[in-house]
Amino acid sequence: MSTLVIDHLNKSYGSLRALRDMTFDVRAGEIFGFVGSNGAGKTTTMRIMLGVLAADSGQVRWDGVALDLETRRRVGYMPEERGLYPKMKVGEQLAYLARLHGMSPAEATAATEYWTDRLGVGARRGDNVEKLSLGNQQRVQLAAALVHSPDILVLDEPFSGLDPVAVDVMSAVLRERADAGVPVIFSSHQLDLVERLCDRVGIVRAGQMEALGTIEELRTTDRPRWLLDVAADPAAVRAWAAALPEATASAVPGRPGAVVVELADDAAGTEQRLLAGALELGAVREFAPVRPTLTDLFRHVVSAADGDAPPPDGDPRPGRARAEVAA
Template sequence: MGTGLEIDGIGKTFGDTRVLSEVGFRVPTGRIVGFVGNNGAGKSTTMRIVLGLTALDEGEVRYDGRPIGVPVRKRIGYMPEERGLYPRMRVLEQLSYLGRLSGHGRTEATAAAGRWVERLGLEKLAGARLSELSLGNQQRVQLAAALLHDPWLLILDEPFSGLDPSAVGVMSDVLREQAALGRPVLFSSHQLDLVERLCDQVVIISGGRIVADGTVAALRDGAPVRHRVVADGLAPGWTHGLPGVSELAWQDGGCLVASAGGQEQQILAAAQSIGPVREFTPVRPDLTELYRDVVNSDDADRD
C-alpha cells in the first residue's frame, strides 16, 4: 500500500493577494481527512491545485511519493462544490456517458453506472432527469459520477452541503467503504459535528495557512484545559485575579473556564472563596470549540 496524497509547502498568489502560504499536510491511504476553514480560507484553491485545475507557485503535490501528474489525476474521484452535471440528462444515461468519458467501454460504463445507482439508492430515479431530483439526490448522482472510474483517491468539496439525514448517512457509509479499500479520502465541510464523527484526521486552514492538523483526540489534548464551575455567588469577572484563566461561557448557573493547565487548585480555591462549590468538572472541547479557538488565535496572531 502506498503513502497516499502529500501536499508539501504549496503557495499561491492571485494578483496582489496571497491565498496560500506553505500549505502542507498528508492524506494517508485508508484515511478520511476533514479539511475545514472559513469561506475564503483556501480549501477549494488547495483542492484545485491537487487536481491540476489551478497552477501552484511553489511547493509540490505527491501521490505515493512521486510528483502528481496527469495519469494519477485521471484516477481522482472529484466532487466539486459547484455541481457539474447536465440537468436535462437522465440519471442512468448521464452516468453511463460519464463512465465512457473516464475511459470505460460502453458495456463497462453501463455496468458501473448501474452498480452505483443501486448502491446509492437511486434505482427508482434512474430514468429521471437530474433537474427533477431533490438537492440530496442530485448530490448522490454527483458522488456516483466521482466513483464510476474506480478512483485511487477521492477529493470532495462540501459533499454534505444541504443533505438530509438519510443522504448524509448514505454518503458517510460510502466514504468509509472507500477508505476501507485503502483509498485516501479528503473532503471539506462546514459541518464540524459530522467531521468529528467521520474523520480519522482533521486539517484546519485559516487565512491560507494550516493552523492545526491531527486527530480530534490529539487536538483536544493540545487545547486549553476547560472546567465547568458551579458555585453560589459566582458572577462574571470572578477569574480576574487568576492569570491565564478565562471565562468562556455561562450556562445553567455554571461558568466554563479555560486555562493553560496546572491551575486547577487555584481555580477551585477562587470559586470556594466566593461560595460553596457544587460542581467542578473537567470538560473536553468538541471540534467546534477547538476550531473556534484555533482560528481566533490565528486571527489574533496575524493582527
Template sequence: MTEATLEIDRLSKRYGELVALNEMTFDVRSGELFGFVGSNGAGKTTTMRIAMGVLATDSGEVRWQGRPVDFDTRRKIGYMPSERGLYPKMKVHDQLVYLGELHGMVAADARRAADEWTERLGLAERRKDEVQKLSLGNQQRVQLAAALIHDPEVLILDEPFSGLDPMAVDVMSSVLREKASAGAPVIFSSHQLELVERFCDRVGIIRSGEMVACGTVDELRGDAALRIRIDVPSAQPGWNDAIAGVRLIEQTGSVHVVELSPGVDDQRLLAAALATGPVREFSPHRPALTELFRNVVSQEVAQ
C-alpha cells in the same frame, strides 16, 4: 511516508496581493478519512482544485504514491466539487456512463457501474430523469456517483454533505468509510464539524491559507488548555476567585466550565468547590471539534 499516500507539499498560490495558500502542507494516508475544515475563503477549495489540476500552483507539489500527480494520475482520482459539476439537461444514468467513459472505462463497464451506484445511492427510480429535475440532495447523490463511477484510488470531496438529509448523510458516510476501508485515501471538506468529528480519522484546520492544526481530534484536544466541568448547586458568585489561573468559560445554572492555566492544581479547585457544599460533578471537559475550531478562528481575529 507510505507509498499509498496523497501528499500536499508546500503549495502556495497568490492572486495579486491576496495570499490564497501559503506553503500548505499535509498528507492523506491509505485507508484514512481526512477532514479538511476552515472558514470561508481559508483555502480549502483552492487546495483541492490544485490537487485536481483545475488550478495551477505558484509553487509546491502534489504527489500520489511518491510521484507528482499528472493527467494519468488524476484519472484515478474521484473528485466532487462544491459547485454542481453536472450537465443539468442530461439524464442521470446517461451522464454517469459518459463520465465513466471519460475516465477510461469501456461502455459496458461504465453502464454496469452506473447501475450499481444509482442503486446504492437510492437513485434507481431517477435514472432516466434529467439532473435539473432532481432535488438538491439527489443532485448531490449523483455528484457522488460521478466521483465513484470509475472506482477511484483516491477521493477528494468538497462539501459532500451539503444539502443532504440525515438518511442521505448516513448513506454518504457509509460509502466513504467503505472506500477508506478498501485502502483509498479520502479527503473531504465540510462546515458540518460534528460530522467531521464523528467520521474522520484525522482533521486538518486551515486558516488564511495555512495548516494551523492537524491530527486526531484527541490530539487536537491535547493541545488545548485543561478545562473542568463542575456542578456546584450551593456556590455563590466568585467562589473560585481565590485560585489564580482559573478562568470561567461558561455557566449554565449551577454548572461551570472553567479553564486552568498551566501549573494550576485541579485538586485546589476541587477543594474550593467542596467548600461551597455538595459537588454533583467534577470532570475534565472534552471540547468538541466545533469548540476547537472556534478557538483557532478567534486566534486569527485577535492577531
C-alpha cells in the same frame, strides 16, 4: 499503502496570495476534513490536486510521484458546484463518465447501477439531472466521483443540501471507501459532521494550514479544565473554587452550584484532589472535563488574525450536547 502529499503549494492571483506554503498529507484509509472560512484556499488547493489549476510552486504527490494526467484519472472529484449535464439522463451520464476513465461499456453500466442504487437514486437513472431535487443531484454528483472506483477521493462540500438520511448514507459510503484503503479528503462547513466522521482535520486560514491533527490532538490543551456541579450553597462553591491554588475558576451561567476550574497543569492526580475538595462541600452531581469542540477551535483559529480570539475552552452551558462538554 500510498499517501497523497500536498507539499508547500503557493498560488497567487495578482496581488492576492491564495495559498501560502500549503502543506499536509492524506493517508491511505483515512478521512481527512479540510475546513476553513470561505476564501481560505480549500477549493484552490483541491483544484491544484486535480490539475484544474497550476500552482506557482510546490507539488502534489501520490505514492511518492508527482500527480500527472494518468494518475489523475484515478482520482474521484466532486466539485462544490455541480458539474453534471442538466439535460442528460442520470444513468447515461454516469456510464459516459465511467467510460472516460477507461471502463468498458459493461463495466460502466454495472458500476452506474451499483452506485445509483447504493446512494438511493437507482429509480432516477432514466430522469434528466435537471428534474432531480438538489439533494438527489448531490447524490448523483457523488456517484460520478465513485463510478470509476477511484484510488483517491477529493470532495468539495459533499454534504451541502443533504437531508439527515442522505448525510448518513454518504457518511457510510465515505467510511467504506476509507476502510478499503482509499484516502478521502473533503471540505465542509458542517463542523459537527467533520468532528464525528474524520480521522484527522486541517484548519486553514488565509491560504495556509493553521492547525492539523486528530480531533483528540486538536482538543488537548496544556491547561485542563473541569466542570464541577456541587449540591451545596452556590456562594460556598464559588468561594472554594476561587481559593484553589494554581487554578482559576468561573461560574456557569444558569447553573448555581456549578463552576469551571482551569488547572495550571495536567499533573497526575490533580483532578482527583480537585474532586476530593469538592466532595467536602457536598454531593458532586457532575464532574467532567471541558474540552473545546472543533467549532471552538475553528473560531479561535479564524479569529486569531484579529488579535481578539478567546482561547478555545468549550462552553458548558445547559443544553449543550454532552459530547461537546465532556470527552
